[in-house]
Amino acid sequence: MLKTIKILFILGLLGALSAVAITYGIYQSVKDKIPTVEELREIELQVPLRIYTSDKQLIGEFGEKRRTPISYDEIPPLLESAILSAEDTNFYHHPGVDIFGLGRAVVQLITTGEKQGGGSTITMQVARNYFLSFEQTFTRKFTEIFISLKMERELSKQEILELYINKIYLGKRAYGFQAAAQVYYGKSLDQLNLAQLAMIAGLPKAPSRYNPIANPSRALIRRNWILQRMLTLGMIDKDSYQEAVEAPITALNYGVSSDVEANYVAEMVRSELYETFGDELYEAGLSVYTTIDSRKQSAANKAIENGLAEYDERHGYRGPVATKTELIDATQEEQINALVSIPSIGQWVPTLVLKVENQTATVRFSSGEKHTLPWEALNWARPYLDHSYRGKKPETAGDILTEGDIVYLKPDQELTWKLSQIPSVQSALISLNSSNGAIQALVGGLNFFQNKFNRVTQSKRQPGSSFKPFIYTSALSRGYSAASIINDAPVVFNDPNLATAWRPTNDGGKFYGPTRLRQALYRSQNIVSVRLLDEMGVRPTLEFLKRFGFDPDELPNNLSLSLGSANVSPMQIAKGYAVLSNGGHQVEPYLIDRVEGREGEELYQATPTTVCTDCTLVEASIDDLLDDSVVYEDNRQMGIFKTPAGLKTLPIAIRVIDPEVNFIIYDMMRDVIKYGTGRRARVLKRDDIAGKTGTTNDGRDAWFSGFNGDIVTTVWSGFDNSSELGRGEWGGSVSLPTWIDYMREALANTKSSYIKKPSSLITVRIDPDTGERALPGQKNAIFEIFRKENIPAIRSAPSSTSNDSNTETPSNKHQDTVLEDLF
Structure with missing residues (x-):
């Protein structure tokens, strides 16, 4: 007996020593994978890039992991209670390892060579997620x-x-419970009820198997099991349990929910920052605050x-997205599934035409809801023939639609819904401060998701007459005045920079004589x-245009420059108009205001060149140059601004335009709104706005750029393939209405902002026909603004050059004539 006990003792001791030796050997083999204390305390989560407006509304998120x-x-x-009941009830009492659960896992690994379940505490899951791979091996388990x-x-x-809480994967690219709350419920964690919290607490075990969207029945069983565990463990009372277990599944695929749609902006920011941060950009947890105003961005959208909808409908109906007559007799679920596969785009929503009667049509939405369209929602849809011509007017709904058609509708204030098309x-559109x-x-x-090509920055199109204010500003700087006379008569130019003789014309072929x-x-x-x-010369004018930010080498070196034949982007035009808007100073458009790190630390703060209206100038002294808080860029004068x-x-x-010249061109461009091709903008009832339309000779590009003393906005419209916009379409009919809609909101509740008059x-008073000084008592005289050196001489006798040409001035009988948008 004693001998047996001795043998057992020795065997036990050898077994213990062997276990220690094995454990030590395993430790030696895996010790390099064990993180240091510093690594444990400096764990960094992979957090996506987030981009915000200036008023902290989310624009977009970039990163493979939503967190x-x-x-x-x-x-x-x-x-916390739901997680502990589901994953690790003894979390606050064990040393990081559940001995009994681990024993089962070890036996499974030894006997099968594979992990088959159980054994992992929350601590072990954290260790695996942060420091290890998910390979199911004996070595990895011991390292864990x-x-x-x-x-x-x-x-x-x-x-x-x-x-x-922040690391665990919960499906749908959601890492961490806060991200999961947004992805599945479109809310933050503190807004979820007990049933919803228990639902996402059940996801760590198997995110795909217990996903409430992909597998609602399994997810429901898992949720209710967790609720039962919470009740059993005394974490919730019976009433709370009963209410939660009876709650329906409310999870949906919300994905990343932005507060304002600005996808082109988000991509511009991502692209710019990627040059600095590389792939780290998507996991470094950066927060980027742009200069975008969420209210103005929504108005622009x-x-x-x-x-575009107004233009498109003016040119006819191009037909349904598809016709699926087999869906008429299909089940409602099959009809809905067919609609779900077709994306909604902006305000346009796909619907299925169920029934067509005399002058009405009944449609179904992807929600299952039905709606009957009245004739007023359909009768615009004359058949599209080409951009200039449409077919005959429809008389019945059957002339437009067929049962089984899948068509887009868009909201309508009066009709609720209206037949439309993408x-x-x-x-x-771009709008600048x-x-x-x-x-x-x-x-x-x-x-953006249909076509990621950014037409504000990447598209170079001819601006047409919206380029003319730059030419006129050059003229005013060279000694011309608003009253200078140029003969508007047929002319032929044999410009050596042009291939053939050039005969420019006005729209409609009309000539006005001395103007x-x-x-x-x-x-x-x-x-x-x-x-x-x-008269001015092309080369001197090209040099002058550098003041507006244009590169002379990228502009045509011939007289067609005067009609906007250059290829420029809306961004470049807006930058040029900003000079006219701010009193003659050159500024640089910028989008990123500041960048913050994951802890909110400032990594970058923009220091834009700013017009000094009420700033305090900083004198450049030796003390200033030694002061890190005073920054000098390109030897520019600095100022202290209130922000x-x-x-x-x-x-x-830097001032690049004389203030006298700047005010005169501004005043002339206000007349474009009052009497000229921008007359539609008078609907805004703003006396401080100025602007210019632009349409190319062949009608392929339509522009409007306008401003007051605070804001400048440029709108371009056209086809990406440079097709003609069609008969009767101009900058004033295509782009100006968009500009008006945006500026109505952008200028709402703002005071008039005029350019300061020097x-x-x-x-x-001048003679409107000749531009000369008016004679004393001349009845048709009008007022004009002049620089002192350009004031016409006083006359004492009637001018022999006065003519009776068809003039249109703010003071003559033609001032209310509606002008066509010439260019």
Whole structure:
């Protein structure tokens, strides 16, 4: 007996020594994989890039892993209870390893060579997720154990649970429970009820198997099991349990929910930052705050959609997306499934035509809802023939629709829903704060996900007559005045830079004879612009245009420059117009205001060149140069500005246009709105706005750019393949309505902002036909603004050059004539 006990003791001792030796051997083999104390305490979560508006509304998110880290204090108590009941009831009492569960797992690994279930505590799951792969091997399991034991020594239970809450994968690219709450419920964790918290608490075990969207029945069983465990463990009372277990599944696929749609903006930011951060950009947890104003961006989106829809419907109905007559007799579920596969785009929603009667049609939405369209919602749909012609007017709904058609509808204030179609034409809008170039709204096209080509920055199109204000500003700087006379008569140019003789014309072939520059601009007379540039010279004018930010080498070196034959982007045009808007200073458009790290630390803050209206100038002294808070860029004068974030030292924008010249061109462009091709904008009832339409000779590009003293906005419209916009379409009919819709909201509740008039300018009465000083008592005299050196001489006798040409001035009988948008 004694001998037997001795043998057993020796065997036990050898077994213990062997276990120690094996454990030590395993430790030696895996010790390099065990993180140091510093690594444990400096764990960084992979957090996606998030982009916000200036007023902190989410625009977009970039990163393979959706994650929104939260602290332990932000974890809802019911969520913690649900997780512990499902994953690790003894979490607060074990040393990081569940001995009994681990024993079962070890036996399974030894006997089968594979992990078959159980054994992992929350601590072990954290160790595996942060430091190890998911391979199911004996070595990895032991490494996991050693890391878990070390974590329990170095971190508190609350810190470990916080890591778990933020790291664990929960399906649909959601990492962490806060991200899962957004993905499945479109809410934050603190907004979820008990049933919803229990639902996402059941996901860690198997995110795909217990996914409430993909496998609702399994997810429901898992949720109710967790609720039962919580009741059994005393974590919830019976009433709460009963209410939660009876709750229906409310999970949906919300994905990333942005607060404002600005996908072209988000991509511009991502692309710019990628050059600096590379692939780290998608997991470094950066928060980027742009200059975008969420209210203005929403207005821009709506304006683009409405403007394109109006143009598109003017040119006829192109037919349904598809016709599936087999769906008429299909089940409602089959009809819905067919509609779900067709995307909604902006305000356009796909529907199935169920029934067509005399002058009505009944449709079904993907929600299952039915709606009857009245004749007023259909009768616009004359057949599309080409961009200039439509077929005959429909008389019945059957002339337009067939049962089984899948068609788009868009909301209508009066009719609720109206038959529509996705426009084939495109448009782009950019709006700047003209005092510093901050981009407040940007839309690069109708729909980013249909076409990611950003027409604001990437498209180079001819601006037509919207380029003329730059030519006229050059003229005013060279000694011309708003009253200078240019003869609007047929002319032929044999320009050596042109292949053949050039005979420019005005739209409609009409010529006005001797014309004042003010008239020529608001009537957009081509001949005057060409003759004016010919008198000034192309090369000196190209040099002058550098003041607006244009590169002379990228502009045509011939007289067609006067008619906007250059290829420029909407961004370039807006930048040029910003000079006119801010009183003559050059600013640079910018989009990123600041970048913050994962802890909110400032990594970058923009210092835009800014127009100094009420800033305090900074004198460049030796002390200033040694002061790190004073920044000098390109030897520019600096100023201290009052900003919403407090006082800032910023570079002062350089003046590139004489203030007298700038005010005169602004005043002339106000007449474009009052009397000329931009008359539609009078609906805004703003006396401070100025602008210019633009349409190319062949009608392929339509523009409108306009501004007041604070904001400048440019709108371009056209086809990506450069097709003609069609008969009767101009900048004033295609792009101006979009500009008006946007500016109505952008200028809402703002005071008039005029360009400041220099006191040195002088107003005198002139003869409207000749531009000369008016005679005493002349009845048709009008007022004009002049620089002192350009004031016409006083006359004492009637002019022999006066003529009776058909003039249109603000004071004559033709001032209310509606002008066509010439260019």
